Amino acid sequence: MSTAVVLDAPGSYRLVAHTPRDPAPGEALVRVHASGICGSDREIYQGNRPEGYVRFPLTPGHEWSGTVEAVGDGVPAGLVGRKVVGEGFRNCQVCDRCHAGETTLCTAGYEETGFTQPGAMAATLTLPARLLHILPDDADLTGAALLEPAACIAAAALKANARPGERVAVVGTGTLGMFAVQFLAAGSPAELLVVGTRPDRREMSLSFGATDFRTRDQELPDDFDVVIETAGSASAARTSAALLRRGGRLVLTGIPAPGADGLDPTDLVVRQLEVQTVFGAPPAAWAHTVRAFGAGLLNPLPLVTHELPLTGFAEAIELVGSGDPKVGKVLLKPAA
Secondary structure (H helix, E strand, O other): OOEEEEEEEOOEEEEEEOOOOOOOOOEEEEEEEEEEEOHHHHHHHHOOOOOOOOOOOEOOOOEEEEEEEEEOOOOOHHHOOOEEEEOOEOOOOOOHHHHOOOHHHOOOOOOEEOOOEOOOOEOEEEEEHHHEEEOOOOOOHHHHOOHHHHHHHHHHHHHHOOOOOOEEEEEOOOHHHHHHHHHHHOOOOOEEEEEEOOHHHHHHHHHOOOOEEEEOOOOOOOOEEEEEEOOOOOOHHHHHHHOEEEEEEEEEOOOOOOOOOOOOHHHHHHOOOEEEEOOOOOHHHHHHHHHHHHOOOOOOHHHEEEEEEHHHHHHHHHHHOOOOOOOOEEEEEOOO
């Protein structure tokens, strides 16, 4: 029997029988291969997601990969059988931000797969076909399940606009940090420093293209051109800004808990730092990610440490929040 995870309220979930929803005009039905567990999924379960950014009851799952099984009217029949990933933000397509390609800033309000709309922790997922990105026929769907966080970092990399020969750095060594290393390494930097709190990430960072790895208690430089912050810790933004030369470029992606140390506005002005932020991934970042993945420039598989069936949802949530350095990316597989 096909199943789905349903969260009725924070801390309350159940496994229910799942019946695929036939695609309406403009939609596609996807057979889910794998769905990743993200820190935001844990926030939903614990009740820490900000008001307006979750709607119960809910099937979570915004990181996923799968194969198109059916399409509705108006959708090319050639999509059936193709391996795909999909954008999460359900943008309106008609506001000025959507027309500018900034779909994560849609003025019609926030709607996202796995948060306010049914997600991929189920046997199938039905969603607008316009959100799909087609993968190569030989794509590894287990690795592809991580392309959503990779797309968020692609958005940061595009904003950072690191040029060949520049000195670049990444703060944070989780999934996002390791993707940031891969994107920046592809741009041929002169140096690529990774700064984090987990010395066990040194080997992986270097294998992905970093030229140096340091923990925050070590002496850190202050003359880098570009820094991408992925840690989301209370002091990560300040640590990141301190790495930059005058006029350097910083992109923040982490969302720290309330009360985190903010950036010093005087420091920003006097040093003329350029600061940008990322929340989610617009279509251009998704397209960039899928191209990089297809070209072999992104290797998500080393980040996956656990693969569980949907019945292991509670275990997966605990693993993600365990703090165990042996736990990397946790995937749920409906067919497992």
